[in-house]
Amino acid sequence: MPDPSPDTRQEVRDLSVRLILLLGVASLCGSLVSNGARSVTGPYLLHLGGSAAVVGLVAGFGEFVGYALRSVTGGYVDRDRGYWKVVIAGYGLLAAIPLLAVAGRWETAAVLIIAERVGKAVRTPARDTILSHATTTVGRGWGFGVHKALDQVGAVIGPLVMVAALALTGGYAEGFLLLGVPLAGVALVLFFARSAVPKPGRLEVGDGGGRAADLPGVLPYAAFIFLGMAGFASFPLISFHLKAQSVVPDAAIPLFYASAMVVSVVVALLVGRVFDRTGTHILLTIPVLSTLTVLLAFSPDPGVALAGSLAWGAGIGIFETALRASIAESTTAARRGEVYGTVSAVFGTAWFVGSAVMGILYDVSIGYIVAYVVIAEAAAVAAYLLMYRSRIVVRLQEGLGNLIP
Numbered sequence: 001m002p003d004p005s006p007d008t009r010q011e012v013r014d015l016s017v018r019l020i021l022l023l024g025v026a027s028l029c030g031s032l033v034s035n036g037a038r039s040v041t042g043p044y045l046l047h048l049g050g051s052a053a054v055v056g057l058v059a060g061f062g063e064f065v066g067y068a069l070r071s072v073t074g075g076y077v078d079r080d081r082g083y084w085k086v087v088i089a090g091y092g093l094l095a096a097i098p099l100l101a102v103a104g105r106w107e108t109a110a111v112l113i114i115a116e117r118v119g120k121a122v123r124t125p126a127r128d129t130i131l132s133h134a135t136t137t138v139g140r141g142w143g144f145g146v147h148k149a150l151d152q153v154g155a156v157i158g159p160l161v162m163v164a165a166l167a168l169t170g171g172y173a174e175g176f177l178l179l180g181v182p183l184a185g186v187a188l189v190l191f192f193a194r195s196a197v198p199k200p201g202r203l204e205v206g207d208g209g210g211r212a213a214d215l216p217g218v219l220p221y222a223a224f225i226f227l228g229m230a231g232f233a234s235f236p237l238i239s240f241h242l243k244a245q246s247v248v249p250d251a252a253i254p255l256f257y258a259s260a261m262v263v264s265v266v267v268a269l270l271v272g273r274v275f276d277r278t279g280t281h282i283l284l285t286i287p288v289l290s291t292l293t294v295l296l297a298f299s300p301d302p303g304v305a306l307a308g309s310l311a312w313g314a315g316i317g318i319f320e321t322a323l324r325a326s327i328a329e330s331t332t333a334a335r336r337g338e339v340y341g342t343v344s345a346v347f348g349t350a351w352f353v354g355s356a357v358m359g360i361l362y363d364v365s366i367g368y369i370v371a372y373v374v375i376a377e378a379a380a381v382a383a384y385l386l387m388y389r390s391r392i393v394v395r396l397q398e399g400l401g402n403l404i405p
Helices: 006-038 041-047 050-067 070-080 085-103 105-136 142-168 172-179 180-194 218-230 233-242 248-297 303-328 333-364 366-399
Strands: none
Touching: 006 085, 006 105, 006 142, 006 180, 006 248, 006 366, 041 050, 041 105, 041 172, 041 366, 050 070, 050 105, 050 333, 070 085, 070 333, 085 105, 085 172, 085 180, 085 233, 105 142, 105 218, 105 303, 105 333, 142 172, 142 233, 142 303, 218 303, 218 333, 233 248, 233 303, 233 333, 248 303, 303 333, 333 366
16 A cells, blocks of 8 residues: 555554454464463373374474475465465364364374364464564564564463363363363454454555565575574474483473473564564574574583573574564565465474484484584574675665676
8 A cells, every 4th residue: 555644654553553463362372272282292192002203203294284385375375365264264273172182093183283283384374464464564573573472472371271281180181172262262353353454455555565585685595594493403302302311300391391482472572673673683693592402401400401491482482573574574565475485384394304303313412413503503694694695785786776797
């Protein structure tokens, strides 16, 4: 839409803030359901007779699908523009979680777990595209930071709900059924959000985005994302270490995860504001945090391991907030869903590959994990510097009328 008058712009800003908060609350409820289940799916599959290999395959494939399919759904969103129906359909697949209570067999549970991850792949590009329109007038970093913080609040509460259910009932089924309650909240909030802003694209003022998707720095940026995530440890591996080495009692492991999520909430809010001032440079903290995570989280000392878990949580808060904001800032509205989907596919593939490599190296030596992460993150920094150099050259060429070859 063209630049509006000051009064109209304030109305757009107020409506944008309302939409960001509504989508944040929807994500809070959805994250509560999904993360509550994910905190116990490994033990639950074992409870139903699945092997350790089954647990690893289901968890890894679910995460891979949850990210890789976003390139498909993102392209569909750009063509169809039916943002809300895609978001609602994706959140609808969260119904797979309470159904875990009656799975009965590990094969059935595996299908439901993967179905929930497919739902994540369906809704995320459309939801992030809606948010990209809403953050135009309030600041990309602030908008995505607030949304991520609310999402992570759900990620804190969900595991605690399962811990409470297990402590009170001793069974998984009651916990999964309890996680079905927030689904009503998701449906209600999405109804209000869609009613308030049926056409989110109208919230975007100006020309609808930048040109960075066409700059030569895009390939190095994708390389930075891949290498940065390939060197970023997964919490399942951290939690495996905590249990295998008896670093803390089993009941304390979900608390490590919840503590990491608390840190990610705070960091997401701070990073949002920093991004609006410094741009993508905040992403250079990821290699540092990745290295700190593996140096600390795999320690036999509980306090040191907790510090590593908190560093992991900070990395999650920074990476996802700054990544989503940078895409919104640098792509045209017409291609944004596709770019969100493609970048998410790169992100998820890298995390899957990195997790598999680190899992194999763990059985050999933790020292090998540290060496692998240092190499991957050093390469990520090099890719970022190449991206930054490419963008400077392009901007100089534009400013000097293409006098620089």
